[in-house]
Amino acid sequence: MVNVSVIGATGYVGAELLRLLSAHPDVHINKAVSKSFAGKEMKDIYANFIPNQSVGLTGEESGPDAGDFVFLCLPHGQSLKAAPALLASGHKVIDLSGDFRYDDTDIYEKWYGIPHTAKQENASAVYGLPEFFGDDVKKSSFTANPGCYTTTSILALAPLLAEGVIRENGIVIDAKSGVTGAGRKEKLAFSYCETADNFKAYSVPLHRHTSEIEEQLSKLSGKDICLLFTPHLLPVKRGILATIYAELAEGVTAEQISKVYESYYADAPFTHVLPHGKLPELKYVVGSNNCMIGFELSERTGRIIIVSCTDNLIKGAAGQAIQNFNLMNGLDETLGLPRTAWYL
Structure with missing residues (x-):
């Protein structure tokens, strides 16, 4: 004990x-x-x-x-x-x-x-x-x-950057958090009438978690990572959903992406990568200690779209x-x- x-x-x-x-x-x-x-x-x-x-x-x-x-x-x-x-x-x-x-x-x-x-x-x-x-x-x-935005983003990106299946330039993280992510403070911006039935971006383009994500991804991948991170406030109590865009390396397939994730997270009890094409939702993770990651490929633009979800409080x-x-x-x-x- x-x-x-x-x-x-x-x-x-x-x-x-x-x-x-x-x-x-x-x-x-x-x-x-x-x-x-x-x-x-x-x-x-x-x-x-x-x-x-x-x-x-x-x-x-x-x-x-x-x-x-x-x-x-x-x-x-x-x-x-x-x-x-x-x-x-x-x-x-x-x-x-x-x-x-x-x-x-x-x-x-x-x-x-x-x-x-x-x-x-x-x-x-x-x-x-x-x-x-x-x-x-x-x-x-x-x-x-680590914090909520950083955990959700790093788990989604680190294996792909480390293995070189995505390029380090031009990464965009479009993330949304429930209101509890702002803490228990009496502030007008987080009151019911300001958040209910509303959706907004904040701290654009220099939210402080940008620097934490960049430092850790640079360390884990051995590359100099500079990215755009935009947080949004969702009209829900808890949960984070990050939609992430990155350029694929030449010739990379969905099967290769799946294998990279599997090699990193096969023994990770709380990080789960969904089959190609199935994307997580907040209700898949809220109330648990899990991070769920899904992805889709855009052949037309040569990019990957990754969706990563966690409960920000857990x-x-x-x-x-x-x-x-x-x-x-x-x-x-x-x-x-x-x-x-x-x-x-």
Whole structure:
């Protein structure tokens, strides 16, 4: 049994993480931290916790009751201070913000507009995408959990770029996210009347996740990747669907594409590539820790169209964090994680 703490417990990601951890057979929740709701219980904020064990909320991040393992579900910038202190006191840490996802902290500073004040700790952080870095995660005491857009996009593109079946120039990622991807904040743009029956692009053309996708794809493929990434806000609560366009290398067939994906993901329990021509939908993945990928070829234009789907709160955040937690603690990678989507 691993004693864990969740810091930032009452945001949507923190709440989803606690929901999943409460059903994990090898986890005891020692501490849930929320400065906004200190002194209350999770069931006071989210009524779905009423049947669960009592989870009290405290405003104190550190202390002997923090447990062996800490999940940081803090806004970008705040983990730069919290993570080094926890690591120095001997805790294993998974950070779910963007603060430690970059190999090159200059890129982080440029795209986030924040000085990176924990470069030593950053150098020890492992990028927590288990399909590619699972062996490193197993040996790590500090994992930087990828975000939802990045996970959905990298899993779709990395094998094809690495094997040279698509060209690195001219890639376009057209991605759509449910409103929970924006977090639990009181902001007009994310209110019901602004999002219901509406659909819009945002942060065009320089959304910060562009840089994370480019850095990881460049590392995994050995090529200098520069791409266009455009996010959109869907009028749904959760789920990400990315439609990706790339130029095929000369003579590449659908059978070759399928074989490349199979060679990379045959043993990946949560990444599933559909048969050529079948494209995933949000209802195939929402409620699960899965990423589903489908593709079609346009012979007329020489391009591939890839559709990649995840649940932004699970595979895109809390579920992937538990997947990394399992690896870091020598547990079965799938333990405590939903493998079948809700569908309805």
